[in-house]
Amino acid sequence: MFRKKNLKMYLTLLMFSLFQNASAKNFDAYDPVENLSKKEINIKNILKKDSKVLLENLNNITENEVLEIEDGEYSDLGIINILKDGITIRARNPGKVIFSGIIQLNFLGNNNTFEGVIFTNGGPAQNEGAIVLKGNNNVVKNNTFYKFNKHKYEANEKGEFNSTRWMTVGGKNNIVSDNRFEGKYKRGTLLVVNNSPEYDNHILVRNIFKDHTPNLEGEFKDEKMIRINSNGWEALRIGDSKTSLLPSGTALIYNIFDNMDGETELVSVKACDTTLFGNTVIESASMISLRHGNNSVIENNVILGNGKNMTGGIRFYGEDHIIRNNYIENVTGVGNTRAGIAFNTGVNNVAENEKLDNKIKGKELNKQWTPKNILLENNTVINSNQNIMYSDKVHKVSLFDDSKVEVIYPALNMTLKNNLSYANKDGKKALVGAGEERNPINTKYINNIFYGPIEKVNNAPELLTEVEVSLENKNGILEFSKENIGAKNLKVLKESIIGPSYIINF
Secondary structure (H helix, E strand, O other): OOOHHHHHHHHHHHHHHHHHHOOOOOOHHHOOOOOOOOEEEEHHHOOEOOHHHHHHHHHOOOOOOEEEEOOEEEEOOEEEEEOOOOOEEEEOOOOOEEEEEEEEEEEOOOOOEEEOEEEEEEEEOOOOOOEEEOOOOOEEEOOEEEOOOOOOOOEOOOOOEOOOOOEEEOOOOOEEEOOEEEOOOOOOOOEEEOOOOOOOOOEEEOOEEEEEOOOOOOOOOOHHHHHHHOOOOOOEEEEOHHHOOOEOOOEEEOOEEEEEOOOOEEEEEEOEOOEEEOOEEEOOOOEEEEEEOOOOEEEOOEEEOOOOOOOOOEEEOOEOOEEEOOEEEOOOOOOOOOOOEEEOOEOOOHHHOOOOOOOOOOOOOOOOOOOEEEEEEOOEEEOOOOOEEEOOOOOEEEOOEEEEOOOOEOOEEEEEEOOEEEOOOOOOOOEEOOOOOOOOEOOEEEOOEEEOOEEOOOOHHHHEOOOOOOEEEEOOEEEEOOOOOOOOOOOOOOOOOOOOOEEEEO
16 A cells, blocks of 8 residues: 555655756757858948838738848838748848848747848837747747847936847747847847746747947946946846746757856846756856746856956856756856856745745845755856855845845755866865855755865865866866766857858958
8 A cells, every 4th residue: 555655755755856857858959060151241242222122022921921032231121010920031142131220020920930131230110129029939040130239229317228129039939040149239138038827938049149248328327327227238038027937948058148248147037947058158247147937957058257357157046946067167256246156145035935926025026036946966167266156145125225135045955966166276266155144054065076265164174175186178178087076078169050151241
């Protein structure tokens, strides 16, 4: 007879096993092509064309039609609503069609494809972006956005600049692949993925995000302006605080983020059940941030700070995340926000199962959810100012209220297993704690190696190794010779193998 006690024990073991062995989905079908051949295109040779004919064709497109756009530059197409299903809109020769001026393409239908177009010397007609997906099973691929910043941009009476995106993804099961997004310098998240009550299952794969720079228009000219305008510069946001407890299923796979300095959050996840897999981050003064939501996986990512100021790695709030087999090297963030891997504090008492709720003043969903039940496994952090950091941050009541919340709570039930934290250079630290009142509670250390200085962690002698570890350079990644410790089998993505099928000479 299978007794209730045995059943309870079985379910407990099953859940623990799932937590320990959960992994990102199989993304082999999206692997970059190592021998990708890219054609060079000089867009200075592309002639201007009459936009009226193209606009008429777009507005009158029929279901399942294929519309090939002739080489040329088409200006000020305005707002276009694509209502039909099954259509394909593509450049006859990818990279030789330019959309300039003001434009917004709203894909309201399903099973549509848009590909091969360059967006430059213009800007989005409205704040949702130049491409807005609202239907299902659509594909946006092989396009380029280059300095697409010529849109309405001004500060209101309070000094706040309007926020404009380049792309918004809604609907279900949409794919954004092999695109290039370069040179955004006005306020507004570059790409936003909206969240809904049911799984959305979007895939963003093999895209290049490059050169995101804030404060070129005086947005931060004084302390007041910094406070008002410093938020909303992410490269990519999935969900928002209001929908953050809803499942997303969105996967961010094999993308490059290079010199993306918009704000603290590079990728801001505000949803449940997301996956960030196989991405490469280079010299970006931003961090992968699990800001709201639970049950996300960050796996097989490479983050290279190369000593650039204010660079960071991964930070997290929320519950039941897995952070596995990531490689982080030479990020320079200091203080209680930036590090190779940053464990945050929160405002809800997760030990008593307290939840954030918009109905509770001071505990709304846009506040900081205390981390709980997080697995960090087989990660490698090398020679960063703070390889791993336990934050002691006391959070402000709000963005516009400098007073502090009365109580903060440290992370609970952290498991660090098979990780390598290696700091053998001056000023680099293997582990920086917050002091025992703020350090994570009930933390399990299993088979980790911490080589280098450890601060403000009482059980440091149990963690510290004074034996120099042997590291081998494999394709730009330092691997520890011991099989089960640290990140393994990773690669640094190059622009030559992802992004559009062409290279543009501007």
